[in-house]
Amino acid sequence: MPSKSCHFDPIPTWLLKQLKDTLAPVITSLCNCSFQSGVLPGAQKQAIVFPRLKKPTLDSTKLSSFLPISNLSFVSKLVERVAASRFVRHAESNTLFPVHQASYRQNHSTETAMICVHNDIVRAVEEKHIVGLVLLDLSATFDTVDHSTLLSVLQQRFCVNDVALAWLQSYLSERTQKFFVEGVMSQPINVNCSVPQGSVFGPVEFIGYTEDVTTVFSKHRLKHHMYADDKQAYVDVHIQDIDQARSTLQDCIADVSNWCSSRRLQLNTSKTELIWFGSR
16 A cells, blocks of 8 residues: 555554554454444544645636545555455456446556547447547536445445445444645534545445446447546437437436436536547
């Protein structure tokens, strides 16, 4: 793991690593006790949030220009890493993740998503088809994840039950965060929704939370690819069928918007784009 430290760490991470022969058995016992009891201690559910500008060119006076990055203790991230690896192994071995979800998975990346979409577009254009590609973006995605809905999805669609489900419920409940801005720390604030940005397990939970959006694309017979919360849906048709393609894309986007509402997510219309591809 990276040698990053947090205000909540009793010793710097670099020092803990030097003492790993002594401390590893202790941390292992703590980790196993957490999983066996289905409880993550409250001390491991605290975060310090550092607002980070998404891009240097954005207006720093607008809150929407910032990402809330959570700084978590080393031990909590270590436990999360074990939990995430077990969950991903379970999901991969039972083919529970969408085939075209290219984030937070081994051998999947932005390059995977780009090559797949690019290949489909080029092949369609070579066949003298027109391709309509919609780029869908969600607003404040990780921050609006509903805990009860997430637990329901993990139980019903990923078969997470018993002590594993109890541990996930404990992981999500009674979390707190402090904000650190310009050298000033806020008082603790209770967190009743979201998965922490900057955590290890949060992003993996998110792709589980949103995996069934693929049923919407399949319903409209659209090809699609996803990377985290970014979604691409596209269709290729003969040029005389372009009105039909436009109608299909519009109907699909409307259904995706309704699906987002059912997950308490929201499409970011200002960043949603439609691009047409074709030969001269």
